Amino acid sequence: MTTVTITGRDRHGVGIAVHDGKQIYVPQALVGEVMEVEIGAPFTPKSARCPGTIKEILTPSPYRVDPQQHCAYAGRCGGCQLPHVSYEGQLAYKRDDIVAALSTVVGEQAEAFVRPLIPTSARPCRFKSIRYAASSSSARTPLRLGFYAPNSHDLVPVDACPLEPERFAQVAQGLEAILNELSIPSYDERKPQAETAVRALQLRGGDVNSVSAYLIMTGRLNKAQRTALEHSAQKLGLESLTVGYNNAPGNALFTRELELIAGAESITKTLLGARFAVYPNTFLQVNYEICTKLYEAAIAHCAQAQSHDLALDLCCGVGTMSLALAQHFEQVVGVEIVAESIAAAQANATANGLAQKCDFIAADMTKALPELIKRKRPNAIIADPARVGLGEANAKLLGKVPGPCRLAVIFCALTALKRDLPLLIKGGFKLDYVQGFDMFPGSQHVETLVCLTKA
Ligand SMILES: C[S@@+](CC[C@H](N)C(=O)[O-])C[C@H]1O[C@@H](n2cnc3c(N)ncnc32)[C@H](O)[C@@H]1O
Incomplete structure (x- = not known):
């Protein structure tokens, strides 16, 4: 048995301790905890990374809770990763993760850009689908x-x-x-x-x-x-x-x-005052309380654009944010790769009396963006890509958008934020603020809104 102190976490929420020059990965261990662990053989023969198993927690974290109190499957089921962490602790961890990711882009200034994480009000929050x-x-x-x-x-x-x-x-x-x-x-x-x-x-x-x-x-x-x-x-x-x-x-x-x-x-789901028809193979966020708050924040950022002729909604799904953007802009263009979602977005715009103000394009945004940027000169853009993020090509394309322009990007993964944000800043966008939204309580995932402006 070895006594270790947990000093870090990986992106799956697994605690990390350093012992004898080795990194010990201990599931369910929390930062700051002192514990006795059994150290297993390295993950690969020459690796300095080894698995650890908790034998006894000598100094528990103030965030530790008994997971069995909430869930009989805790410890065996991977449906969520943080059942042993209090909700206060989950929010603190997620905000720390955002600050750590942002500091790779803006250094020590990161803390000043990150607003408090938006929590869910329901306990427990029943969002799984x-x-x-x-x-x-x-x-x-x-x-x-x-x-x-x-x-x-x-x-x-x-x-x-x-x-x-x-x-x-x-x-x-x-x-x-x-x-x-x-x-x-x-x-x-x-x-x-x-x-x-x-x-x-x-x-x-x-x-x-x-x-x-x-x-x-x-x-x-x-x-x-x-x-x-x-x-x-x-x-x-x-x-x-x-x-x-x-x-x-x-x-x-x-x-x-x-x-x-x-x-x-x-x-039918009503979001932000509009009614949306949603089909089995079209995307819809699972946590309605938090996605409403996230969308409102992204739209509020865009609504402060200098002109209100055109907004883009990239990765628009069934048009959830496009219709709300149409309240602030003369014209909205939504781009989405799933044709069924675009058909639904068009029908949703019509059903909500907004067909005249909304155009929808079924396309990969990498293909649609060059033309939209050159010809249309958007005043504001929301981009809500899948977990992979914008990707280098799209981040570079967005960097070429002429100013003045407001940009709100929603990241499902902080690895994507670390890769894409420097390219947007290099393209001339200035970072306004970053905010996490707790879309998936109990999991280590956090939705992160990044708001930027180009003068
Ligand atoms: C996180 S969902 C957001 C959808 C919508 N904004 C919403 O909140 O309901 C990401 C969406 O991006 C779409 N998507 C993924 N890759 C894309 C691409 N290369 N170009 C355009 N849309 C894409 C997916 O089909 C999906 O609908």
């Missing part, structure tokens, strides 16, 4: 839905997750029961699947407590299975049940091949 059936360990009979174990694709079956809406647990259990009655197994991601199997279930809440379910399967349902699932959807009171067919190897979920089994094709 995807359960998995697929597993890399073994296909399960009976089929179970749950989350992956930490750092693996081994399934931890879960009856009810404290981070998902209570109604979702009832729906997941109901669907699990009918899928088992129909003898439909879970997908084994290690081998090609001959029979129809379940990969994952995505649940979404619309307005007025409605729930829609999206089952991602490897093969087509037969008529009897379809009828049974339709009855089950009605019994469970689902607004809709859609099946997506995806027989690609690996663990990708996205598919264009959809079949509506019961109910409506889309759900």
Whole structure:
């Protein structure tokens, strides 16, 4: 047994101690804690990095809580990473992470740019929306839905997750029961699947407590299975049940091949005063309270532009921010790579009486940006890319936007912020402020809004 002090955290929330020139990675250890750990063999033969296992915590962090109080699956399930950290501690860690990432760009000034993290008001915050059936360990009979174990694709079956809406647990259990009655197994991601199997279930809440379910399967349902699932959807009171067919190897979920089994094709969600039709294969943030606050902040930054002729909404999804931007600008152009999302965005603009003010382009932003920047000279831009961030090409293109222009970029990952922000600053943008929004409490992820201005 070795006594160590935890001095750092990796990006998965794992505590790091330094001992005898080695870095010891200790899951569930918190910065500042002194503990006895068992040190394992290095991760790779010549590596100075070793795993550590907590044996006894000698000095606990003031942020430590008993995770079992909130969740019976804590420690085994990787659905969230910080169940052993108080909410106050989670907010402090996330803000520290933002400051650390920003300091790689602006040095010691970072602290001054970072505003307090915006927390969720609900405790616990029930935002989780995807359960998995697929597993890399073994296909399960009976089929179970749950989350992956930490750092693996081994399934931890879960009856009810404290981070998902209570109604979702009832729906997941109901669907699990009918899928088992129909003898439909879970997908084994290690081998090609001959029979129809379940990969994952995505649940979404619309307005007025409605729930829609999206089952991602490897093969087509037969008529009897379809009828049974339709009855089950009605019994469970689902607004809709859609099946997506995806027989690609690996663990990708996205598919264009959809079949509506019961109910409506889309759900309706009201955000920022506009009503949005959202489809199973179009993006919608999961934490409505926090995404509303995040969008309001990004739009407020853009609304202070010097002129209000044109705003761009890059990676616009179903137009959630485009329609709100249209309240401040004569014209809004939304760009999005998923054609189904653009079709929904167009219909959403029409349904909200904003079709005249909004244009939507189905394209990769890298292809659309040069023309938009040169010809249209936007006064303000929101960019809300996927976890990979803007990428070097797009950050350089945005750097070429002529001033004056206001820019709000939303980063899902701080690694992307560290890579993209220097390119935006090099392109002539000045950093105004940075703010974290706690979209995914319990996880180590933080959504980070970066607001910039070019004179
Ligand atoms: C985090 S979501 C944000 C969507 C929308 N702004 C919202 O909040 O609902 C990122 C979106 O970027 C889109 N996307 C990913 N890569 C893209 C690209 N290269 N060009 C345009 N859109 C892209 C995705 O399809 C997805 O809808």
